[in-house]
Amino acid sequence: METIDCAVIGAGVVGLAIARNLAISGREVVILEAEDAFGTHTSARNSEVIHAGIYYASGSLKARLCVPGRKALYQYCAEHDVNHRRIGKVIVACDDSEVAGLKKYKAQAEANGVDDLRMLTPAELAEMEPAVRCVAGFLSPSTGIIDSHGLMLSYLGEAEDHGAMLALSSPVLGGRVLSNGSDGIVLDVGGAEPMTVKCRTVVISAGLKAPDVARGIQGIPAATIPPTYYAIGHYYTLTTKSPFNRLIYPVARPDWLGVHVTIDLGGRVKFGPDFEWIDRVDYQFDERREASFYKAIRHYFPGLQDGTLQPGYTGIRPRITGPGEPVQDFTFHGESEHGIKGLIALYGIESPGLTSSLAIADYVAERLDQG
Numbered sequence: 001m002e003t004i005d006c007a008v009i010g011a012g013v014v015g016l017a018i019a020r021n022l023a024i025s026g027r028e029v030v031i032l033e034a035e036d037a038f039g040t041h042t043s044a045r046n047s048e049v050i051h052a053g054i055y056y057a058s059g060s061l062k063a064r065l066c067v068p069g070r071k072a073l074y075q076y077c078a079e080h081d082v083n084h085r086r087i088g089k090v091i092v093a094c095d096d097s098e099v100a101g102l103k104k105y106k107a108q109a110e111a112n113g114v115d116d117l118r119m120l121t122p123a124e125l126a127e128m129e130p131a132v133r134c135v136a137g138f139l140s141p142s143t144g145i146i147d148s149h150g151l152m153l154s155y156l157g158e159a160e161d162h163g164a165m166l167a168l169s170s171p172v173l174g175g176r177v178l179s180n181g182s183d184g185i186v187l188d189v190g191g192a193e194p195m196t197v198k199c200r201t202v203v204i205s206a207g208l209k210a211p212d213v214a215r216g217i218q219g220i221p222a223a224t225i226p227p228t229y230y231a232i233g234h235y236y237t238l239t240t241k242s243p244f245n246r247l248i249y250p251v252a253r254p255d256w257l258g259v260h261v262t263i264d265l266g267g268r269v270k271f272g273p274d275f276e277w278i279d280r281v282d283y284q285f286d287e288r289r290e291a292s293f294y295k296a297i298r299h300y301f302p303g304l305q306d307g308t309l310q311p312g313y314t315g316i317r318p319r320i321t322g323p324g325e326p327v328q329d330f331t332f333h334g335e336s337e338h339g340i341k342g343l344i345a346l347y348g349i350e351s352p353g354l355t356s357s358l359a360i361a362d363y364v365a366e367r368l369d370q371g
């Protein structure tokens with residue numbers, strides 16, 4: 001049986017960031033990816049926004065990893081020529097009933113260390129975003145947009161420069177933990193040439209499938225593995241020129257940010273994502289949602305013309321808490337959670353996982369060093 005130092009399961013933006021970090025620190029890394037290309041799931045089906053860190057509960061891992069992750073990401077993009085733009089975002093209250101929500105965000109953001117938000121006067125709002133109907137708003141200047149594929153390519157390139165290897169079409173089908181990890185963890189890998197590898201360290205970064213991968217590895221206590229829930233989000237694109245200068249977010253709902261405006265690096269406007277629980281990974285676009293998008297968007301953009309929305313794409317949130325339950329935090333299980341040496345499992349890495357990817361990688365590396 002082949003023995004390797006470290007296997008990272010999953011080549012999305014988070015798995016690649018972790019592989020890069022571990023390879024740079026001198027570890028032998030193999031990235032096992034089920035698909036025949038990297039980054040084809042959530043990392044390719046998101047809003048591509050560099051989040052400032054506004055919404056997350058104080059002290060949560062989302063808050064603690066988003067703010068430093070965002071700063072590190074801007075620096076990384078500048079140093080490695082990853083296409084991005086610090087475009088800024090305006091969060092708006094469309095009527096008086098939403099103003100309290102806006103103030104709550106500002107206080108939460110400040111508690112999270114986001115110190116550059118600025119309330120805008122009605123005159124400023126009208127000048128900056130004339131197409132938007134609102135009664136109040138604030139500007140988040142450090143929100144940006146990024147080419148997520150370019151970012152993943154850069155992480156992978158650096159990881160490979162430091163000796164990491166990406167094994168595509170290599171799904172982890174199962175495995176077993178030997179002596180609580182002291183003798184390693186064995187992984188059964190499928191694909192054209194199935195193999196069994198023994199690893200000193202395993203990082204489960206399999207996104208939507210992370211709990212399933214963990215359940216397939218004998219020796220991980222079942223009680224520590226969270227349940228799997230999926231919540232799909234649709235994006236519609238605008239067929240006309242952008243009427244917006246920045247990203248526009250309405251006051252959010254309890255469990256997601258609402259149908260908001262993002263602009264990609266090519267200048268195309270996208271609206272979304274919406275939110276619906278589903279029971280399996282199926283990216284099919286449900287075109288019956290069109291009417292609800294027109295309604296939600298016209299709440300803040302009354303000038304939206306009939307016939308100007310076209311179906312874009314969908315993404316699926318990897319949730320570990322279900323309908324009616326509080327939204328999960330990022331969840332990392334290391335030895336202190338499951339009792340296994342050399343194993344870290346990442347669960348529920350939804351937004352702001354892209355923004356936080358470098359900080360998540362630092363955090364995982366630290367947890368592995370702690371044993």
Ligand SMILES: Cc1cc2nc3c(=O)[nH]c(=O)nc-3n(C[C@H](O)[C@H](O)[C@H](O)COP(=O)(O)OP(=O)(O)OC[C@H]3O[C@@H](n4cnc5c(N)ncnc54)[C@H](O)[C@@H]3O)c2cc1C
Nearest residue numbers: 010012013014034043046047049172207315351353354355
């Ligand atoms: C709708 C939506 C919008 C979002 N918008 C933003 C945003 O604007 N900004 C932001 O910061 N974050 C955003 N996010 C969050 C961000 O996209 C994710 O946190 C991030 O992409 C997660 O990366 P990942 O590597 O954990 O998962 P993934 O990209 O899903 O990668 C997991 C990989 O594991 C592989 N895999 C699965 N099972 C196996 C197996 N058995 N063996 C081997 N490989 C396996 C998969 O094929 C996949 O390549 C958004 C998420 C969603 C759903």
